[in-house]
Every structure is written in C-alpha cells, then in structure tokens.
Amino acid sequence: MDDSRALPWLVQAGARSWVRGRSAPVRDGEVRAYHASLPGYAPTPLAEVPALAAELGVGRVFVKDESARLGLPAFKVLGASWAVRQVLAGPGPDGAAPPATPPPGWLWIRRL
Secondary structure: OOHHHOOOOOOOHHHHHOOOOOOHHHHOOHHHHHHHHOOOOOOOOEEEOHHHHHHHOOOOOEEEOOOOEOOEOOOHHHHHHHHHHHHHHOOOOOOOOOOOOOOOOOHHHHHO
16 A cells, blocks of 8 residues: 555544433334334445555455445435334324324325
8 A cells, every 4th residue: 555645534532432322212122123124124234345444554344335225325214214203103293192093094104
C-alpha cells in the first residue's frame, strides 16, 4: 500500500465513551421478533471487503449488504415498519385505546 494515498482516520474522541441505554422493546426482544415475523425477513448478510481492509491497514472489514431489505434497498424500512406498528398499536390522538378491529377497508392492517 502506498502510504502517501492512505485515507486519514477521523475520530471523535467523545464517541468512544458515549452510551445509550436500550429501550424495553429492544431489550426484551420485541422489536427483533416483530421484524422476524415480517414476510421475506432475513438477517442482513455481511460482505467482506479485503481491499478496503488492506487500504485501512486492518485485518478484516465487513459491510452490511442492505440492497434487498424486505424488497427495498435500505435498512430504514425496519425502523419505518416498527414506527408504523407502534402508531397503529398505540392510543389515538385523544388518548383512547386503539379499536379492537380495524375500520372497514383497513382489514389488511392486521398483517402488521
């Protein structure tokens, strides 16, 4: 590797000590179970990138292949699907509990 072309490492020192607690649905496995129940769900495959590892001077580098996440080329679909589920399962704007059955024309929503 030509050191004159090496990429600089950009590091925010404070990021190493930053900690965020897990929310109860994440900690209890509710989010993972929900996503695993979606049709077409599969764990994200990892692709090894040896050329990048060599360029960075590290042993191995893997990247997540999100090119086919539930038929959409982005990991964000997981967060969006969970958010929609939470909104539909939660109380309405007036604080009332959600209806036991979807309104007419919304029966497909049960799949969520």
